[in-house]
Amino acid sequence: MKAMKLMQVKDHNDLFREQEYLEQFERKREFERPWPAETVQEVAEWTKTEEYKEKNFARQHIKINPAKACQPLGAIFCAAGFAGTMPFVQGAQGCVAYFRSHLNRHFKEPLAAISTSMTEDAAVFGGLNNMLEGLENAYALYKPKMLAVSTTCIAEVIGDDLNAYVKAARDKGAIPKDLPVPFAHTPSFVGSQITGYDNQLKAILSTITAGKKGEPNGTVNIIPGFDTYTGDYREMKRLLDIMGVKHTILADVSDTFDSPNTGEYKLYPGGTPLAGAADSINARATIALQKYSTLKTMEYIRKEWEQKTAVLPPIGIKNTDAFFEALSAITGKPVPREIEDERGRAVDAMVDSHAYVHGKRFAFVGDPDLLLGLIGFVMEMGGVPVHIVCTNGDRKFEEEAAALLAESPFGSEGKVYVNKDMWHLRSLLFTDPVDLLIGNSYAKFLWRDTGTPLVRIGFPLFDRHHLHRYPVIGYQGVINLVNWVVNTVLDEMDRKTMHTTSFDVIR
């Protein structure tokens, strides 16, 4: 084989540090009229102060670098967890372009989703025509087994009547009479992606289980919630199989967002089979793995399906123990030795690594359910949660997080900030620094500004590949969390000791 001829190519990483570009930037300043360097420096220092923090926390009207997405993104994510289901959004097309891009960037996977492309005329006359033609085109082109409708702001502000529109589409023959078309109201100005997930899941379940109440089928339903770790879905199925529990994962996105490459593009690469989802009404129990992203759905299941329900988020050792104990009680099946061994290995990892986490102070930013799990895990390792910022958290979450912190002596410094954003967190990191920061890819700006090492856990993760393939739930998830946290501490330690006597090979 002919040897490869390589050429030295400089891209932006090196190119713009070259002298001729530095000179160009200097020349350009004449036209930019920037502030004097001293002024910039002065303001930069001021933003690190208590005084600035107070001003920052006094703001009520502007959000700066918030950590949340909007409802329809959660709705689409949920819909993509059902077999043969096309997420169908009644609204303006730009929104769907954004939802698809956002999810594509996180998972590095394709996602099909449809918009009805509402524009000015629809804003004035209503979106009926868009819905009718949209359903007809989508059904003809993409042959879905279910069209899961959610809305964007425009359809909600003008008050489109989805129920009547879907009925009209059936009457006109645009879609078959028996095609399930659940719909959820999901404007961006209410809640966040976690409420959108909840609304869509409730809509889908209530639609496809209608009239399906029958004999108990002995299964357990699992609702993962707005969980963007595909590794979690596979891990949960593996654990339930080991335990011999017949189960249905409701909104199973594992194959949708992590499908094998076979040289074939599948619009619907996986998801919960619709027949299984319809039969979920006859399950023995439903367990949600997240609370705040499943509030309405779980209430609906408890009341309407008259089913035993539980919320058991299996992140960290104690939470995972609680999950298995409850599952064992529900199913009458003992927790097998294999899982007990996994627990032992996870605890072993924690014990071996504890010295690098004990007493370390942590800041967190993310979604409510993930934060609760992570705070608990960090305290189990002897870490100290300090700043907990949750843009889409509510008062109930604030109380629950405070109660969790109160359970451990390591939680005494922890303070929870709901409805706050990453610019608030920036002030906190300057006025009361911590050792480690846990957050999504956007938190890297905090890493850059404050020097706090970042452990990337959460959503979205745009700038690191494949993290979402690893579970954070269960005992295996504990090992992954230990890995990410401890090795970030060690990377930082190596960086800091690079030119000292403490630069060790063995840690």
Next chain:
Amino acid sequence: MSTAIKDTQKMIEEVLEAYPEKAKKDRAKHLAANDPSGQCSACQVKSNIKSRPGVMTVRGCAYAGAKGVVWGPVKDQITVSHGPIGCGQYSWWSRRNYYNGQTGIDTFGAMQFTTDFQEKDIVYGGDKGLDAALHELKELFPLAKGIGILSECPVGLIGDDIEAVAKKVQKEFKMPIVPVRCEGFRGVSQSLGHHIANDTIKDHVLGTGQLDTSTPYDVALIGDYNIGGDAWASRKILEEMGLRVIAQWTGDASVNEMGIAHKAKLNLIHCYRSMNYICRHMEEEYGIPWVEFNFFGPTKIYESIRKIASLFDDTVKEKAEQLIAKYKPLMDEVIATYRPKLEGRKVMLYVGGLRPRHTIGAYEDLGMEVVASGYEFGHSDDYKRTYPEMKEGAVIMDDATLYELEELTRRLRPDMVGSGIKEKYSYHKLGVPFRQMHSWDYSGPYHGFDGFPVFARDMDMTVNSPTWSLIRRKK
């Protein structure tokens, strides 16, 4: 009609078979076989028309055009996404409009500012909250040189008067407060957002900046968003030609540069689609001529340099020739290295403003052929500029759907596809080499002499990655 055109038209008809009648009739107007002469009427595509509902368009919205392209990249002003959380969040630092400056202190590009509308704002209106938000921004970011208010769908629907708020606050702050009516439901794509945003530059910023000295060589570089540093690579060429770039729009742009462009002797426009409006305005209002140029790949770069130089005196013309002579050996080396690996490969493009036509020459420099090209939000003037760039019978597509892209790919069998993030991973599953031609897959620059080696390297790594051959295709 030639055989090549007939064959392509037949293929297009096959692809369209899957659509219901109404959608088929509409989509037939947007797909055509190329006639480079532009004579064949059946070969002209319709464009800038509303997408059909339910067909999975790749397009975005007016807000995306105004925020992601025109106003978002301006570095020393704050851009507020006014309305609910989503739009600002999803457009947050996704386009890599590189800039110099201290983020959060005197520059604000990589940040997301939003009024985060809640239900009460929809019911009672968001004007008061906006006024208060602007005051909070002024207090927290005293070095901001201006604030842009980019309205999202609900703001327009509930009839808020953001212009009144902006006017009031502008008087107080004595800096541009720019209301941009770019609600996503306006128009049919990003394109209207560009136009609206251009109009607000004209109304609020143009003519307000300070420039102490003037030279006959003052030019403005318009319509380069500095993705991966593109504008800097372009600027380097212009400066080496002896020109003085007094304003760079809008990648790495400052409010002052936006305010002094009217003092340029010539406007140089790269992305015609997004910024021709302001160039036309400056021509009418200030008598500034404008010229389009293309800095992708040596052939087009040489052509463009000579075209630009021809509008100046002999000093510039001489420098232009020296410049070409200086870089030609490097360009020849790039071609000698990469052309053998790429010769004869077929490319399919589906992108935004300028790339569906501007990059064709760069591919051809590497021996590659663009067999299909199309725009998400092009207008007829874009297509007119594209027909002559492509071979007879190549596919021209407007507002293509995911279904069409996939079907055309099956039939045309391109060796690589260049499109955006929403298309990228479905092509990966199909086993078709793919490169993002909006973001350069986080590489770049691709413009200018410094950009071409990066472009060539990236196309080689795309087409010739051994990973494609690992895919076990089902028989």
